[in-house]
Amino acid sequence: MAAIIFWFRIDLRRRWRSILVLTLLIALAAGVVLTAIAGARRGGSAMDRLVDQTIPATVLVAPLTPGFDWEPVRELPQVEALAEVVYSGFEIDGEPAADSLMVPPAGAEAMRSLERAVVLDGRLSDPARADEVVVTPAYASRYGKAVGDTVALGLYTPEQIDTGQGPAAARSNRAELWLLTSHQQTAAVEAGLSPNDTAQAAGPVIEATIVGIVRSPWFGDWMDTAGYLVPSAGLYAEYTPNLLGAESLASINALVRLEGGEREIPAFLASLQEATGRSDIDVHNLASIAREMQDAIGFETTSLYTLAAAAGIASIFIVGTSIARLAASAATDLRILRGVGMTPGQAARAAAAGPAAAAAAGAVLGVLVAVVASRWFPIGSASHAEPAPGAHVDILVMGGGLFIVPVLVGAAATMTAASTLRALRFAPAPRRSVVATAAASMGLPVSVIMGTRFALEPGRGSTSVPVRPALVSAVAGVTGVLAAFTFSAAVDDAATNAARFGIVHQVEAWIGFDNRTYVQSDVVFPALADVPGVTGVNGIRAQVARVGGEQVTVLSYSAEGSPPGHTIAEGRPPLGPAEAMLSRVAADALDATVGDTVVVTGTTGSTDLVVVGISVTDRSFGPDMTTTPAAYDALFAGEFMFHYGEIVLESGVDPEAILPQLYAVAGTDEFGLFPYVFQSPPELRFMRPLPVLLACFLAVLALGTVGYALAAAVRRRRSDVAVLRALGMTQWQARGAVFTQATVLTLAGLVVGIPLGVALGRGVWRYVADALYVHYVPPVAWVALILVVPVALLATNLLAAWPGQRAASMRVGQVLRAE
Known part of the structure; x- marks a missing residue:
């Protein structure tokens, strides 16, 4: 050992620059790899840790029925907890709440009996007070708000609520919510109005204080969300008419946690139908949405692990060459000491001392870099699920880095030095x-x-x-x-x-929902296709069907003009009434491929369809299949969940600029024309x-x-x-x-x-x-x-x-x- 230390002192004086450079290279490599691994581990567990702490809801039950009685639902055997929420809204600081609207709780159960939010700063709002709110981290960041700041909640008059002059839709991080009941829409028509989510609120204004910043699977953020403001249950208790309306035409719906989790949903649906006598109640599977969120986080986690692996492998090749060069150079110089009694083993270890010291110092620096960088992790989707943001020391990863890096470098340097010493004994002719x-x-x-x-x-x-x-x-x-x-x-x-996602249109013309058509497709779509600058229109009807145990959106296309065809990954489009083309999402969900037969159950019965193609379609449809109009009508007798046209424009045509021409040829504005935003x-x-x-x-x-x-x-x-x-x-x-x-x-x-x-x-x-x-x-x-x-x-x-x-x-x- 004394000989090795003696040599290391000499070598350090002679090669301190090389050892310093190697230390910095190892620190850079170790810092990147350890940061990526620790970030991946933390991000990959973020959703699980959030779920463990918050008792999240399993489903969102939305009958959209005024005066719905929730007591029979509370008594169902599968229900562990139920929290009512009001499908209504308000303004924030004089502006429509838009994407920051979170439907108000109608009782104290929310954030306590279920969706028990993690408090990142401050506290939960008092359910007995109307002037307290909590916000999500994204809202606080986007609008520069903090605990103690105030916001003005502008309520609508009861008459405005009854006629749908408030928010028509809201977006949570786990579902897109349609707020208006059919009763509100009918009242609006009878009053000579149309639902208007941009109407100015004319009710009372409450100066509310932000008392906390919170996070839970429902009361939280996700990618692309603007953040949410959540009022206290006291707002509903004190201003019920301003949220439900003078005639109580708005609806109260519910977040429900099932005792058995997602596996109890089929039994709950059966019990719900038996208790209410209705089969048309919309039930959002929040557990599946959470699973999709976890899948996104899992993909990002895999990306970070891949980054760590790529950086690690590259470091082995690139930094490893510097280690080998330094060790071989030292081994060559050690021939002198071999002549005075230094053993081969001592010589190899002495030659490896410099790289090993550089590795130890580099590992410490790399760990420090990883710990400092942890305050910005997790990143991506996982950052919206992390229940304890801030700096974090992953003992397993950091400790492993401090141990593994010097050991691997020392071992590699020792083997390289030993190999060099053996080669020097034979002194082969130099390679030319x-x-x-x-x-x-x-x-x-x-x-x-x-x-x-x-x-x-x-x-x-x-x-x-x-x-x-x-x-x-x-x-x-x-x-x-x-x-x-x-x-x-x-x-x-x-x-x-x-x-690349199968989306080739630039404008959408929405003409019908829930079997109600505002204009005739066979009149409007051909007219739109004839507008200069328009290549063609794909008319699409959609309805939900069952294929095995999966819910699948069935699409029927009818083309006007010359719109581009489908983006096909395999096979061809359906041509006959017994054929279907699955999206790649549906093909994976159903474990089906070209040539398979699937049994599709629509509103009129079941039909066998042969899969003739696999396509790339808009992922917002979820699992979907495309059929011919004849096959669609056989399944649903013309019924549809929505009916719209995908308008394909010529290259260079501005979607916003062409809207007036499209409305003009249609001869009516009783349908919606919107530029598609990808x-x-x-x-x-x-x-x-x-x-x-x-x-x-x-x-x-x-x-x-x-x-x-x-x-x-x-x-x-x-x-x-x-x-x-x-x-x-x-x-x-x-x-x-x-x-x-x-x-x-x-x-x-x-x-x-x-x-x-x-x-x-x-x-x-x-x-x-x-x-x-x-x-x-x-x-x-x-x-x-x-x-x-x-x-x-x-x-x-x-x-x-x-x-x-x-x-x-x-x-x-x-x-x-x-x-």
Whole structure:
């Protein structure tokens, strides 16, 4: 041990720069890997930890019936807890609540008996007070609100509520809610009005205080939500007519927690129908929505684990080459001590001391980086489910990093040193490079020949330099960067191109809901298709059917003009009355493929349909299938849940600008025309920065390793340079040799790494596209492909500037005398 410590002190003085660079590279690699792993573990468990603390609701029962009696529902054997909520709304600070409206609780059960929210700051509101509210973190962030701030809740008059002049819809993080009852809509028509969710509230205004910032599965945020304000149950108790209306035409619905969880839903539905005598009550499966949220979090968690694995593997190749080079160099110098009695084992351990010390210091720095970075984790969807945001120390991950990194580096350095010592005993003839030999035979300048040999030939004895690690680093760096940018190009394309999700239209014309048609489709759709700038219109009817144990949306298409066809992943569209085309979501849910027969149960009975194709469709439909109009009518006798037209515009036509023309040819405004706004899945938005971050990380590691290789070559082969300088090599030729070495290493990395990187990036994207039900198109990162060669050559030649200066300015006499 004394001999090893003695050597380490000597080696530290001689190679402190190399050890420092290696420490920083290990710290960077360990910091990235540990941060990603700890963030993935924390994010992956966020929803489970939130559910464990909040007693979430299992279903949302929405009969949308004024005066509905909830007592029989409370008594059902499957019901563990029930919290009533008022399907009504209010203004916030003089503006429509819009996406920040959370339906008010009608009793104290919400946030206490179920959906017991985690309080991130402050406290829960007092259910006996109308002037207290709580908000979600996204609301506080978006509107700059904090505990103690006030908001003005503007209520509608009872008459406004009765005639649907308040909010018509609300959005929670787990369901889209239609608030108006048919009684309110009928009252509006009888009063000569139409439901208007932009009407100014004319009722009382309550100055309410924000007393807490809370989070639960229902009373919480999700990707793309603006955050929510949740009033106290006291608001309903004190201002009932301003929420239910003078005639109580608005409805009270309920969050319900079932004792057996999601598996009790079928029994609950049967009991609900028996208790109420109704089969048309809308029941939202909140557990399945929570599962979808967990799936999104799981995908993001997998992405972080993948990032950690990619960074770790790249670090092994790139940083590992620096470790091997440092250990081999030290082992070569230790031949002197071998002659005075140092054993091979002692020599190997002594050579590994420098890399092991760098690994220990780098691991500590990496853990510190990961702990500091934890305050920004989890990220993505999981950040909206984390019950305890802020800095967090994952003992398992951080402790593992502190132990594993030094052990792995020490073991690798020891094995490399031992291998080098064994090789030195036999002193084999140095390996010659075919490329360097060819350069010499062609009579190229001495700086080119010398630089090529520095890059490709290891040399022998005390001047030997491991060249394979540098080449592997260059190849790995280029491969990783190109793969990351290729994948990034695919993500950017999918995140901005609705066609990748089977969406090819730009405007929607909604003409009917729940079997009620506002205008005739056979009149309006052909007229819309004839408008200049319109390519065609796809008329779509939709209704819900049962296929096995799954609920599937059945779509019927009828085309006017020349709209684009379906985005088909496999097979073809249905042509006959016994054929269907499944979406990829439905195909996975039903475990069906082309050629299978599925039994579809509609309102008129069951029909066998043969699956003839698999398509990519809008994921908002959920599991869906496309049939011919004849097959649809056989299933539902013309009934529909909604009926609308997808209007496809010519390239360059502004959807907003063409709306007046569309209304004009239709001859009526009794239906809705809306530009389609594409929103990419949150998973894609989460992933967009990850490939770029990975590319930057790999580029830094690769450049650091190549820079270290250049400096090591000049130091180890200084005697070769000194001899040539003594024979007449100029300073510029010495610099040129180092620049040639950098260029050769870079070109080798580019030649091998570019095709590997493109192939790897495409392979990873194909896997992700399948998981997200995205239509796969081979991505091409044109900017990266064009810039990678000049940028890589420029970067490595800039790194060669300092080693080149050392080669040019070395004192030839001193070097030769030392030799």
